[in-house]
Amino acid sequence: MDSRHAVGVLALQGSFAEHIAALEAVTTSAGKHVPVVAVRTPADLARCRALIIPGGESTTISLLIRKSGLYDPLKEFVALAKRGDGQRSIWGTCAGMILLAKEIDGPTSEGWEGFDGMDVRVARNQFGRQLQSFSHSVQLPFLPSDAPLLATFIRAPILHSVLPPSASSPLVKPLARVPTSLLPSTKRALSATGGQLTLGPDAEVVMYRQGDLLACSWHPELNKGETRVHEWWLREMVLHENDT
Template sequence: MTAHSRLAPAAATLVVGVLALQGGFAEHVSLVRKAAEQIAAAGGARVEAVEVRTAAALARCDALIIPGGESTTISLVAAQSGLLEPLREFVKVLKKPTWGTCAGLILLSEQANATKQGGQELIGGLGVRVHRNHFGRQIESFEAGLELPFLGDGARFPGVFIRAPVVEEVLEASEPKGGVSVLAKLPGRVDKMRPGVSQASTKDGSGDIIAVGQGNVLGMSFHPELTTDSRIHVWWLREILRLR
């Protein structure tokens, strides 16, 4: 056996797609690339970020981000592009890591309230019901320093909320099975609850559910892509690489 043949094979590149139909996809691509540089500098695997607009591009991906934007528009364009069913297969059949922010959280939920007339197609994957535009109109957008225990560093994250949804109920009896983990809440904003919205997310008095995970799927109400802080992207990529 030669010295060369004893070398361990190089780790395969992790290809991370960002759904690029509408919304903040360019910002996510930028932060994935920034996070990839940090991971590579620490001796980790190579990560490549690609924009996804077709089923062929999606098929190349090991993981996917669905960005913030207008969930109804993203859903409509995905359906018209023949991407809706491949997206559902990616998330719910192939069970590849998928992360949705704001509009992405809505699309990855099994149910959504306050949709536009006629409703909208969802991808699903998270056994939750969300309430669209929970915190109000765009002029009511706000930023908040968030405590995100899963990051493990104790420093607050700059949460940007723009017409943001909230997880109003965990659907315990719904598919997919496997249990929804609440990863973060936003305390002190229960006064913003709209009339008729379920109190399930706030009944323990600790605030609105703004980040959840279930199996391969992660969803967040806020916009990490609209900051320069790459910590969540680094954490998510490292979790994927750890489980490969």
């Protein structure tokens, strides 16, 4: 690992303030806090060993990334995190999940561009419009079975399918699922997106990782006082405290 010590949150649009608050509340296994940076420029990103791309509006975030000069350094950051060798880590939530996907199922707006990241195809907003927002308990493998996490889905994307991994890339590993009964019907999915979309074979997966890239379709930062996922990500995928 190089000399970068801070954890960043991309602070161009969306719920970045809530992620910053959650990160500032968690500690390492030694009980220490890690510096947190609101990333708005390449210089901010250069301080960071890890980054959260928050929920928000993926097209707007993409355009602001371009205007801020962050696209190229972020693309390099993603490529390093994908290798899974501890150099970098990125966690994309909701809109961040879309930006990290290699492929988008359906049309994208002019100016949208992701980072050719995780080997997945993702459908934007397929869980429905704002009125279809909902919360549901999800079981995560790193949390006790008797203490699931309440996940909040707001205009959330859906994982369409896992793609064959790129050369020398680790596999995509599902971490959490929701019951198929919570998935939108074809009619609802079409009305929510305006495109001819269908649910893919991996639609029930709502959290997954590839190397040191992590993505989830819900907003973990919106549950006030609930920082277990942020703590796990920091210790497991940023600091690699459990590596032997």
